[in-house]
Amino acid sequence: MKHNIEKGLLKTTWNSVLITASTTLLLACQPKTEDVKMPEVESQAASVLTYPVTRKGDVVDTYFGVQVADPYRWLEDDRSAETEAWVKAQNKATQGYLEQVPYKDKIATVVKNLLNYERISAPFTEGDYTYFYKNDGLQNQSVVYRQKGEGEPQVFIDPNKLSDDGTVSLAGLSFSNDGSLAAYLTSTGGSDWRELYVIDTNTMEKVDTKLVDLKFTGVSWYKNEGFYYSSYDKPEGSELSEKTDQHKVYYHKMGTAQKDDIAIFGHTEDQKHRYVGAEVSDDNQYLMISAANSTSGNRAYLKNLNDTNATWITVKESIESDVYLLTNKGEDLYLATNYQAPNSKIVKVKASAPNVENWQDVVSETENVLSPSTAGGYIFAEYMVDAISKVFQYSLEGEQVREIALPDIGTAGSFAGKQKATTTYFTFSNYTTPTTIYSYDITTGKTALFNKPASAFDGSQYVSKQVFYTSKDGTKVPMIVTQHKDAKLDGSSPTILYGYGGFNVSLTPQFSSTVAAWLELGGSYAVANIRGGGEYGKAWHKAGTQLQKQNVFDDFIAAAEYLIDNKYTSSKHLALRGGSNGGLLVGAVANQRPDLAAVALPAVGVMDMLRYHTFTAGAGWAYDYGTAEQSKEMFEYLKAYSPVHTVKSGVEYPATLVTTADHDDRVVPAHSFKYAAMLQANHTGTSPTLIRIETDAGHGAGTPISKTIEQYADIYGFTLYNLGVKNL
Structure with a gap:
């Protein structure tokens, strides 16, 4: 099987991540003078949390004549003994707090039981x-x-x-x-x-x-x-x-x-x-190169591998849109693109003259976003309709063969196969249906159940409902809320609101055993399809980028307010969660509206918006974010929402558990380190502001199941504890 290139900042899973220290510490961390009281728990006295000290440096940067202090710049050095010591001290403080959560072992058992089925x-x-x-x-x-x-x-x-x-x-x-x-x-x-x-x-x-x-x-x-x-x-x-x-x-x-x-x-x-x-290409005749400077938009070039004297031919020189090779039939290339088609389309072109001027539409753009694949000499066009899948089969001539009947409302995918295949397989899931696999006869259109997992989760006890709410500027935004079928709309349900809002990533309904565990623990789970994502194509994405990034935060705030106004939950029972770009989302919203929710859970977040582009492949994220050097206007805009730079002294922030990992070389852990240090130095009140740093883990992919169970016992334990849940 062939894989498209991974580009830059991608949607993270809920697996929290980042650093742990080695056994030898060269520098001791001293306790901080401020104490934080833990919330009361039934049959358990309140405890006192002492934060480790975080040294403040004297680094100051100047942008367009404006001086910006960066007191925790030293935490960017992931190879220093001082950073190592800080990490170990922070993990010790965090685990000391979490050990007092009375039902953490029960949470671990629930998560483990729901993960323990054949997939x-x-x-x-x-x-x-x-x-x-x-x-x-x-x-x-x-x-x-x-x-x-x-x-x-x-x-x-x-x-x-x-x-x-x-x-x-x-x-x-x-x-x-x-x-x-x-x-x-x-x-x-x-x-x-x-x-x-x-x-x-x-x-x-x-x-x-x-x-x-x-x-x-x-x-x-x-x-x-x-x-x-x-x-x-x-x-x-x-x-x-x-x-x-x-x-x-x-x-x-x-x-x-x-x-x-x-x-x-x-x-x-x-x-x-x-x-x-x-x-x-599948017939070994052509080589196509995709070349990009950012996570959106690419140039494309083609070479005939059967011609030893062949040179690169330009397929698309403009970098403002995307194109990739879907399949070929002899000299006919089939390309998927959003060039002059924000919701994407499929075009055909001769390999001898593949430039955009010669492209011919095969499957034209529609009002819904297209994600195509091929199998058996046919095109399978998956469309998102308000973030819900609809799939159609087309011939290579662009004739619609049929709509493929799906078992329910949810997300379908994995229609793929070789050109001579007669059968393909697809997956289907939603928030209450574990991923189920179906076989599909490409000629007859007959669908048959191939594998239904034996999960311990009883999805019939829960319901998902899609709602539409109005954001600050009047934009209608969809959100799916999943909860127990007998849940009462009285504002008492512990609720996690999840969001991402960037990089053209779409949050479609898919099953997760860890989300199922949250539901079984008595919680509700809401996913907001905010701007910056790809749910409504390129226009929806661009509406949440650069100088329009505040739209993303406004959409998320409006989602929380909808849940509160409609009694799904209340501020004291609400937690905000997101990872990677979604970690930025949670940090920015928690700073802008510290009264909105009781708990903030930013995972592997992009927290320093003035310096993100100086680490690993971060410069490629500038399409979405812009950079502080780009212009004075862009610098001021970034600084105004950058989580590291918008923590204010004397403000009572939500109970916050920042999560990151020591091998995250996508969003380096220094982002989370600096944000946690800023919160601990400035936060007022009794809610804890902690950081959990995972060892031998990265941005989320490949995290072992054993670590996943530990992570969610900690994350859900922290969340429920700070939402006032006394017993499970």
């Missing part, structure tokens, strides 16, 4: 085998299985054997055209840096040399001869925080050393881009 992926065919991922329930990492025909499934790759604690994860898998070779990527501790191994699928033996230091990459095979991959030059400083800026595509020929790999794109000054990926 499999949609199957896919490579060579003579059908492959699928499976987790027996509590395995730290899912295992890749395969079977031939009706034979018994056998283990193909078991990432649980790559480390004792499950912190090495499988991060990609790609097969050569005939399925005889497979390249797989691994991640250690959740890092975006990868190692690559090639195995012979017949003998299961490793062949060829190990490749190291790959980042933001797919693997695209050319016949059985070699493959294309992407990476940056390894930084001279910290590999977890140093800026990485020039992405390159390499070709690796089987049987050669990595040092001899040929850089085919991104290696010259006129080709400099932050995110570059390569895709070989």
